[in-house]
Amino acid sequence: MTQSRVSTQFFYQKDQLISLVQPGANRTVFRGEGVPLAELTPDEASGNAQLLATDQQQSVLGVSGESQG
Numbered sequence: 001m002t003q004s005r006v007s008t009q010f011f012y013q014k015d016q017l018i019s020l021v022q023p024g025a026n027r028t029v030f031r032g033e034g035v036p037l038a039e040l041t042p043d044e045a046s047g048n049a050q051l052l053a054t055d056q057q058q059s060v061l062g063v064s065g066e067s068q069g
Helices: none
Strands: 009-013 016-022 025-032 035-041 048-054 060-063
Touching: none
Parallel strands: none
Antiparallel strands: 009 016, 016 025, 025 035, 035 048, 048 060
């Protein structure tokens, strides 16, 4: 019996996450002056870009279009 391993790959540039690659879900973070501005999630049909709301510590507080349930 063969066991399948799902792996996630993280790509950094100068200690900042820029891409995350995993089966079925790739994400790229775009930054301006070190601040995360947008996230791109390409898929087979069309790319999906979302703007990020951040604080002064560069923590992501919200994503455009995200429901606040």
